[in-house]
Amino acid sequence: MPTYNPPLRDMQFVLHEVFQVSDEFKAMPRHADVDADTINAVLEEAGKFAAEVTFPLNVSGDTEGCTLDQQTHEVTTPKGFKEAYAKYVEGGWAALSCDPEYGGQGLPHVVNQCLYEMLNSANQAWTMYPGLSHGAYEALLAHGTDAQKKTYLPKLVSGEWTGTMCLTEPHCGTDLGLLRTKAEPQADGTYRITGNKIFISAGEHDVAANIVHLVLARLPDAPKGSKGISLFVVPKFHVNADGSLGARNPIYCTGLEHKMGIHGNATAQIAIDGAVGTMVGEPNKGLAAMFVMMNAARLGVGNQSLGLTEVAFQNALAYAKDRLQMRSLSGVKAKDKEADPIIVHPDVRKMLLTAKAYAEGARALQIYCTLLLDKAHHHPDEKERKGCDELVALLTPIVKAFITDNGHIATNACMQVFGGHGFIKEWGMEQFVRDNRINMIYEGTNTVQSLDLLGRKVLGNQGATLKKLGKLIGQLVAEEGVNEKMAEFINPIAILGEQMTKFTTEIGFKGMQNPDEVGAAAVDYLRVAGHLVFGYLFARMAQVSLRAIAAGSQDPFYVAKLQTARFYFAKLFPETVTLMRTARAGAKVLMDTDAALA
Template structure:
């Protein structure tokens, strides 16, 4: 069975020294947290995930979910593990105290999520989707709807889902056909079929609250005619108790490449009674609250699975004996050297390490922006944080999952033939992680969102805010000679990103197809630059700690060496990505279809 060691020291570094969360006095509720509390919470999650969730990861993969007599049965051990999850209070971490939550910042909760996805991605999706449903109702629901559902969703006694996709529509929600017809007492009868519904049915919780996109009879065409409805598996009585079963069911389970332990269902709604979430015809706005939460979570899936894959590949590389180092034997007392001595194995492992630690810092920054948007005492600063979080959402989802999957493949490669065999766990990591590039909006959609909506909207306000942060950091560090390798590499990345942005803005007006043709290279370039920013910041913190004198010198030296590698191996890709974008985008838009 694969092993896992939660990166608790890295969490401490990011939260305390990089993001300074214990000095965020302008953020409501941050004065209630301290290092001891946060460390205890993350340690508790580390214990739970390694002792309870990790042993079930392979079980879930082998057994999968089953549809028996119209009901979904999850793999052996999942139900007991979920009850422990609820009894320990883990679903409540970042939820509103008014509904039984602990009110912790998102920047703390996001690392608890990473540990869950690293140890058992399929299991982690059940509470993850519930949190998304909670967020949508909490933000857009009426007081009556909140009082009806939120306390049970917060506690985990009930779970939640999101029902968007229909077989003929996919990403194009304007084509959805599910109908909502007014019924008695403010309810609506929902009828239609949804596919790819993660956690659509199961026996883990006593009720499931489905959030369903549907059209009212008077709905205008397109996305402006979509409404959102809360449709429970079992209807809820006035006193909060469960009533009769609603008119909905799972008609089938998808046979998937990975995440077998999560029940991906075809859901049929046959006049099921539900209630409106938010205003009529404003369902997409409400659903995007859930989707943006989910997109951050999916980005964390790419990171989490990449991290556990890396840890196991590293352990294998230290143990596996194969050939001798080209420069001579490094372990002459053994029959061969550990494969860690070989240059290409080191390249793969160090590339994974540099990605994981950089992505973890970026995820933490994104979560802190979300906290600032919700909790900052200054409305102006809260707005800026909201704009930055919106800008980086497609980057966190698209870039981190894409590179995280590549890291899993590299980790599998380190194992050689054993990486292709189930018992080592690596091929499951590859299969599980692969979906993260597809669902919650494919990475191609994320790239389009980044370029078409985020880069070119609001006259580039969000991009300008980030540019100011990068420029301020470079200015502050420019006089430090030890920081020059990091500052110089960051400046080159930033310059390439600026040139690419200018190219798109200049050419998109006359040829809008440029946006689609350039978007994926732009997403990659943006992600490479964003991680260069994080690594330069981490290098500055590490240098300062070493100069001040630290008892953990090895940790900070490791940070500097990994930063060196990132700048040498990853950051230099910015120029090739920019040239790729500039030289191929117009060609892609003009090539005749006959050549395909």
């Protein structure tokens, strides 16, 4: 059976030593009193909840799965899920970073991100029940009417109710412009909504009293395509004027998907048969409102793969230290044993360090992004808020795609460390691989994220936001460029930073002549950008570690961080050379292939 230990030391390092979040919070009146001791205390308790309450349900939940009663359309979650959720609500975890106006605790988003990393390591399927609620809360907070906020936000904040995002339909996939669900206006200002939705995570369950569905649909006179989509809030149960639950709304689960992974989460097929809903935001501008939830979900999906990468690494490392097989190529290491532990073998170490580097790079990126979100929402300087918001927009597709792709690499590598035992269910490794696989697909496939990054976030504003990222990297390069001890970390990002401008310009010019050139280069481009961001963050982590050692610290943590950073730059970062070459190969070798694909 697998085990899990919350990585509190690394979280504290990134939060307090690399990004010095307490100092950042002092500039934000809302968070000015949030200090390191408060954050550490919250995260310690969060780690206990993840490790002791939800993690023990991970394997059993995967084995049992969810059950649908076709007569009542009710779903029963695996044994223990409902009770664990009740403890989650009782502990106030749902309210951690929500607005105090609606019952929230008002802590920074960055603290909530660390909570969710640990929950995802412990049990991604369970975590999706409360996880989607936070996105629904954000969307209603940004675009809901006063009445909608009063009705739904306190219950979402407390966790008494959960939320979903009902987007796609059987014929749509990612192309939401094709959706057919209809919304008929009623005399009382409500709408009767009819249609079918699929792939609705946590779409039906028994862990909470009500489910708040955010549904995309079309008004009768709506224009075709994505410009004719409106957003509606459609509760499972009607809500009475006094806040109590009323009659059942005709929005039902008609089937559960039989999936490769995340068996403990109910991925529902939803039939909407004249259900009553109210509009969120303006008519035909539903996608703009829903993107608040979708962007939160994309950051959340990256966090899911971070969580799985971490727990897979922990278990693979423990196994590699214990498993005896063959002797070291450089001579016997365990003289008192009949074979050496497999951790002495170079390629086993490569697999372990790959997972470790991708986990630590992802953790730094997630914390950085959520710190930017806190500043975008609460910093008193408007210019600072806008700049942080732009950087988050640039980094969101990288978080979603790069971290989940890396999670696929890492969980598979960790399963490989186990050899044949990794393929066997009882060790838990194959579940981490299966659960992670969906993260590359939903909330916009990683190809869609790549097109969003290159086409919209970079070329769409002539590289203006990319230049801001480049400026941050340039500042670090200027600061440490003459420090010989930092050369192995600074030189690679300085070189790639310079190459990135020419690389981006070249693809942009080719794309102006043939848009398929952007599509052909996008996935490779995002991965190059991902390595540039990870390289920047690893350089910052190395900088802090070197300074701690120079100041006399004997903590082996800093030595370990430097060793991980050196591995990353030596073995993983050089992938960028190949990626830029394949991106430059262009669209012709893909599109001029009718005979090959006949």
